[in-house]
Amino acid sequence: MHPWYLTTLVALSVLTFYRYALVWSGLAVLSYATYQTASYHENLYLTALEYSLVFGWLIYEYKKQKNLKKEAFPALLS
Structure with a gap:
């Protein structure tokens, strides 16, 4: 996947606590090895x-x- 396909996901990631989109966009440069x-043989490894x-x-x-929510609201998740 090329990095520019992830721009919308990266932009929306600032609205959540999840940052996997940033990791993904950083690793997307591996696609250029193709x-x-x-x-244009793709390296599946x-x-x-x-x-x-x-x-x-x-x-x-x-x-x-999930653990942070459990610590913040222990009575709700029991």
Whole structure:
């Protein structure tokens, strides 16, 4: 995915506590490795690395937010 496709998501991320879109936009530059050869062969290892890191960060942030809500409102989530 090219970084400019993520601009709307990055802009909207300032309205939430989640920052995975910023991580994703930073890792999107790995997609340019496709253009190293004339045949535009996509390196699926780089793609897997990119999406693994993005989903890992998203899961980390989700769990962190869930724990913060649990600490702030323990009676509501019991």
